[in-house]
Amino acid sequence: MLDDTKKIFIQESEELLEQMENALLEMEQVPDDAEHLNSVFRAIHTIKGAAGIFGFDAIVAFTHPVESVMDNVRNGIRLVDPDLVALLLKCKDHTANLVESISDGQEDISEALLEAGQTLLDELNPEQKSGALDVVKNKRENIEVSDRKNASDDNWVISLDFKSDALRNGLDPLSFINYLKRMGEIVEIITFTHDFPCWEDMEPESCYLSFRIALLSSASKEEIKSVFEFAMDDCELRIIPPRSELEKYLALLEELTGEELNKLGELLIQVGALTEQELSNALQVQSSVLSDDAATQEVKPLGEILVEQHVVSKGVVDKAVEKQESIREKIAQETQYIRVDADRLGQLINLVGELVISNAAVKLLVEKHDLADVQEVVNGVEGLVENIRDHALQLRMVQIGDTFSRFRRVVRDVSKDLNKDVELVITGGEAELDKTVVEKINDPLTHLVRNSLDHGFETPEERVAQGKPKKGVLRLNALHDSGHIVIQIADDGAGLDTKKIRKKAEEKGLIYAGQELSHREILRLIFEPGLTTKDTASNISGRGVGMDVVKRNIDALRGSIEVDSERGKGTLVTIHLPLTLAIIEGFMVGVEKERFVIPLSMVEECVEMDTNEWHLDKNSHYVNLRGQVMPYIKLSEFFGVNYQHGRRGRESLVVVRVGRAKAGIVVDRLFGELQTVIKPLGKVFQGLKGVSGATVLGSGDIALILDVQGLIGLASAKASDVKTLESV
Template sequence: MALDDDMREALDMFITEARDLVQGLEEGLLELEDQPGGGETVNAVFRAAHTLKGSSGLFGLQHLVEFTHVVETVLGSVRDGVLDVTPGLVSALLPCTDHISAMIEGLAGGRLEPDAAQAADGARLLAGLEPYLADGSAMTAGPVVAAPDAPPPEMAWRLVLHFGEDCLRNGMDPLSFLRYLSTLGTVTGVVTVTDRLPEAADMDPESCYLSFEVDLVTAAPKTEIEAVFDFVREDSDIRITPAESQFDTYVRAIRAMPENDRIGDVLITSGAVTELEMAEALRIQQERVVREGNQPVPIGEILIEQGIVPRAIVDAALTRQRRTTETRSQDTRTIRIDAARLDKLIDLVGELVIAQSSTGIPNSAGPDTSSEAQGEVMRLVDEVRHSALSLRMVPIGTTLRRFERVVRDVCMELGKEVSLVITGGDAEMDKALVERISDPLLHLVRNSLDHGIEPAGERRKHGKAQQGTLRLNAYHDAGNIVIEVADDGRGLDRERILAKAIERELVAPGTTLTDSEVYNLIFEPGFSTAETVSNLSGRGVGMDVVKRNVTALRGSIEVETARGIGTTIRIRLPLTLAIIDGFLVGVGPSSFIVPLDRVTECVELPPGPLGRDCMNLRGEVLPFIRLRQIFGVPGQPARRQNVVIVEQSGQRTGLVVDSLLGELQTVIKPLGILFSRVKCISGSTILGNGEIALILDVGPLIAGHSDREQTRQAVPVG
């Protein structure tokens, strides 16, 4: 079905509204599960499904109409009092909202009809709703068990098994692994590879030279096949890849997946790659960056190089990733605006035009009146700027409420009881920030549920309530927005974290670290203290991504924990990425801007510093950084230099500059791709005289200086 321009524009409006309706439908179902008697909530979710169905019909989206009609019918039975709300009913309906959302995102991507995989998924979900559609026979007040899912389809796999030479010495029999594979499915072919066999005279009877290529057809997931070889994995080369006959199946599954802009998540969700394989690929990528110092090799190339997944499947995942990125970049161009805010902006522009015209009319009253008119223009310009920026501000509560579903699903998987408490949902921040902070928050929430909050039995043993509490809180603080993820769980184990860091050679034995430095080790790549690996965490993948993403948003992250009481992770972000309040400083002919929320005070550099890079500040030793040296600014320093004292994560540091030029509100201009690897600069701006000033990124600047100082002190003298 082809759409003309007018129809396409109308469909775009429908997609925007449909996303809101699906979100309201999901939130309403979660609320109903907590409060089954909520009559208004029942009416709201029914109206959402009804509106979705009706609007879909206007565009001839029959697949969406038919699926939503069944959901609406079930909700109608709930509204009429024929069907009670039970955990089973909510568990059957929530995946339906995911499916509707996937169909809507398919429309956004230009797919007006579902593909085979999506249609099969829809049929499976509708089968789960059948018990609730019977003529009252299944609509009892007690718990209703949904129809079981259809058995997973059988898949063909190619296993390349190079057993290590010490396999026999370690008591392992390679043939027993092949025999066990036949219990998982059907072994359709085995080829013995003898290219490692030495000459008879050189053969060691205790060494294993066997290799096999095995074709296996099984319904077991890749993780289960992988687990067969856990005992020989360390000294053997085990590669499990989809058979060529299955390439099309994986490609179709990837194309039908919901949006995801991370290729790793796409490959893991499709089943082509396990989390263990992805963690190993990430480790190899990180080692290469440290060893070679180059840009990271794309993770897809490493997976192909290691023989973990074929190129055809990686290419399909890359295509899915690019399409998602393009769709999201288009979505960020559209934002819903409160009409009152838009009216205020229009009024201000009108006043500005009147004030501007008055400055150009000669006035017999003299220059004072002209100066007053110019002052009025400047005031209105400032108000227009603030009003325009406020159009981008949205409440963060919508994002935080999405985690109700995450908490419910994770708790069901882990068998834990956790209540989610959300406060501060009215706090506003830039829409671009809201979208980009969702993934880091997801990692933190899942980590708190899996590692932080204990199982019910352990909580009772320590005198705690059986039900744990996870709190999401947002509030404004000194020109920033702070988002807290707090749990009342077991807290972080300082000694265990430190021991693990020493074991991984992140910290030298005997090093004295503050509590803050120890707890920040959890954000190191690949770091994990989990004793067991679960579907949620334990592989050391995630927390480093959280810190990297928060830092990229000019934010900081802090950890506050108490053993046995709980942990609070606090993310501090600027309210907007478009404009900041800055403090302008001069270093020779160059100008720099320090974010004003990081500045605590300014003092004159004393003539006799305590040492090379520190000074006495009212009895306190204050380290400082000479911006002239860091950025290689030519010329001699000023006779009287100043120190701008900044604070980052509780650490105070001075920035030595030639001159203090005052506060100003700065419109941030992003740096070009040529400067993408510059770590101490977050952007630039154009000053009133037309010159360019660089905006300092205080966090990396201080961290980089500390690393250089430690390296300098570690070098032996003489």
């Protein structure tokens, strides 16, 4: 798509070529008319100069020899005859073809067109071959009109046409051009003299000058326009911004966060793409159509008028219209929402929880008394309760993207303090989870981000020396996974030094020398209290306080945290969190008369004891399930349940998974799925291992909700301890 500066060149070239053709036709009749001769010269000279500003080298290479011939005619070196006029008309047509090729958006002029131009130039000046074709071919490889003109795409182009009364009103065109030098560097000036009348008709007090000025400046459009503030009534002014300025307008429009719907003109003025005067002129054009006859003439949109007047690029207008539409949609969406007090919403969730419990109690009574005629009604109510539960929980769901966005400032400030260059990339911000979870995860995420910036990333010099990009990348990502939200914090930094972690852990007495640990187990040591790999503490990290708190806070949310790292390549921290802390789908199991609930999203499968698919190794506390070995824990042993008369029920294995960690839980009975309203434990039971909360059953009994993450950790530790003792 052509930019506005090229459009102006094409439009004005077409007008000049038409004037040139008319003058040449008159020259056939009156060869000695100096006015027509000057008109042809001015037209070809102006086209050549403008083409030079815009870097259209093929047009410059062709029109320059034609201009030289016309200069010889003016100086009496060459006479005008019908053959010369015919050749000049062909040159005019060829110039029109060159301009047309530009309007079609062709980057290179075709070989056929170049050769046709060379043939014309050879006929025009047979005694001296111009070599224009070779010049253009060479310039394709290294275009060089002048060193400064190559930067024309980043110049302001000012189209300045003075009216005939400008001089009578005391204006000096040269003073305005001189004042522009204060704004920047004037790269090129083309003076248009094609409006000059013949000398006999020329009035000394009238102004016939027009200018096209290429200005290299950091000034804004409004500042450049202010130079001509007092001459607006005596000139026609168009200011075409450079390419870099257009990109700035587009970026500003993208960043606009309007609270109210602004008009198109106001948006364009707000970003600096339009001046008040330009808007006023366009509105006058629009209103003049309305006042003439709105029934017979189509009223053009303001944006279309601005583009036609070449004061704003079509791309900028389209972007402004798009921003208008997005603001309109945002306002429409906001009218659909009402603010609700968080405490009232919490009360609603609590009442929904009580409704779930009461419905479960009614269901039990119906089953106990075998009230078949009521069963259908109860089932219907149960469905409604589930819908109410889901919608009530949805009210408290918020996108995590707002939380992620807060870390842009953290990354900027901390990386600057550490003399590091780090870019934050956010993905998955549309993932939703409970507002209470979002509030409680902010502090752990802040610590992990700051820790990554301090420990993870190298300095720019170190990264370059290692063959890495100078700028590091920190990624925050969120996604849903089987009833959980997964948050990932990844960096492409130095990675964790497992040897150093192990050494520090041995010094702290967390492990003993020679103890066998896998790569993942060593990485997990960073969550131990007091362990840090930094030799000196800073105001950001290095005191060994924080990662253990991060894990404890995430555990309190019934979540899990894992670390993967490869030396020299980076680190990935993965957090799994439940979507809500209020009501979940649970899976109820039993040991003797006790009831326990496992979050259903963590249950992979259940296997009966009397099958041959699994085998318990009571000595090493591992279970082999169809060739897959995993640690296990028996709830009866863990909670010290005493069986009546020493009898045990048929045992079952419930396979649970949190992230990539899996384990087996051996229970006596499987009761199936259950809507579970989570109740917090009292202070007396808050330190109870393997339990994260409780729920009230329909019968009024209490069932403990298992802390699956904690149980997997305990089972793994127990199996590891047995393995270690056996090796000793």
